[in-house]
Amino acid sequence: MKKVTIADFKRKKERGEKIVMVTAYDYPFAKIVDEAGVDAILVGDSLAMVVMGYDDTHRIGMKEMIHHVKAVANAKPRAMVVADMPFGSYEESPEKALRNAIKLIKAGADAVKIEGGAELSNTVRKLVQAGIPVMGHIGLNPQRYLTVGGYKLMGKDVAKAVKIVRDAKVLEEAGVFAIVIEHTVAEVAKVITESVSVPTICIGSGPWCDGQVLVLHDVLGLSPEIPYFAKTYVDLRGIALNAVRSFVEEVKKGVFPSREHYRSAGTNYLEELRKVLSKD
Numbered sequence: 650m651k652k653v654t655i656a657d658f659k660r661k662k663e664r665g666e667k668i669v670m671v672t673a674y675d676y677p678f679a680k681i682v683d684e685a686g687v688d689a690i691l692v693g694d695s696l697a698m699v700v701m702g703y704d705d706t707h708r709i710g711m712k713e714m715i716h717h718v719k720a721v722a723n724a725k726p727r728a729m730v731v732a733d734m735p736f737g738s739y740e741e742s743p744e745k746a747l748r749n750a751i752k753l754i755k756a757g758a759d760a761v762k763i764e765g766g767a768e769l770s771n772t773v774r775k776l777v778q779a780g781i782p783v784m785g786h787i788g789l790n791p792q793r794y795l796t797v798g799g800y801k802l803m804g805k806d807v808a809k810a811v812k813i814v815r816d817a818k819v820l821e822e823a824g825v826f827a828i829v830i831e832h833t834v835a836e837v838a839k840v841i842t843e844s845v846s847v848p849t850i851c852i853g854s855g856p857w858c859d860g861q862v863l864v865l866h867d868v869l870g871l872s873p874e875i876p877y878f879a880k881t882y883v884d885l886r887g888i889a890l891n892a893v894r895s896f897v898e899e900v901k902k903g904v905f906p907s908r909e910h911y912r913s914a915g916t917n918y919l920e921e922l923r924k925v926l927s928k929d
Contacts (some may be wrong), residue, residue, distance in 0.1 A: 655826040662848040683726035694733040698847025699866040722757020732758035756880035764790040766816025770823040777824035785820040789832035804837035853878035
């Protein structure tokens with residue numbers, strides 16, 4: 650099927666069609682979520698926490714992101730592959746951001762995502778002018794959780810909500826093709842969605858965005874702690890745990906492997922092998 654492009658994102662907003670994005674960090678899950686019909690696969694820096702077990706996203710760098718982008722791109726998904734630019738890869742200068750964004754595109758990404766608002770408008774312009782599609786990310790920026798005192802709900806204060814709305818408009822003017830709005834009060838996301846021409850994609854910001862994104866491990870019930878704004882559709886952790894427990898039990902009891910799980914060379918083979926070895 651035809652590859653999803655930024656033009657498709659724009660058409661979906663114009664038609665009122667919802668956009669669906671899910672994270673994936675490897676080849677098999679990229680194949681699964683693509684077959685399920687998502688519009689975009691986000692190779693998120695959330696892999697730091699859900700795959701690597703870190704407490705935050707700061708410890709993931711370009712090397713790790715490139716590794717996982719390659720794995721997802723190898724699935725050759727119809728969905729657009731969006732790569733997070735990790736902490737430290739774009740803040741220093743637009744030039745450094747461009748160099749790192751090019752690495753992610755060469756690894757197989759179709760677009761990059763950058764956390765931040767108006768202060769990154771020059772960086773967005775630099776990347777877009779170089780031919781790299783950029784997805785914005787406003788509201789709660791997990792890479793900046795230290796400056797806001799944690800993973801807080803954003804936009805409760807009207808003055809701060811106004812800044813988030815203005816950030817969205819500046820990013821639109823700078824050339825982003827879509828904007829992720831994370832963990833704001835729902836009304837802020839609604840106003841932004843009505844105020845910009847580019848699609849908005851919510852995570853923890855209510856139902857009024859043009860689309861939704863969730864972390865795959867939350868959807869599958871693999872995360873040890875599921876945020877309140879996520880929904881778990883299957884207890885895959887429980888299924889996996891029971892499967893491995895069954896394997897452990899069968900090995901200890903000598904039930905696995907059974908005759909169907911191995912191949913034998915024949916009736917006389919073992920005797921002949923031992924006879925030859927006895928002459929050594």
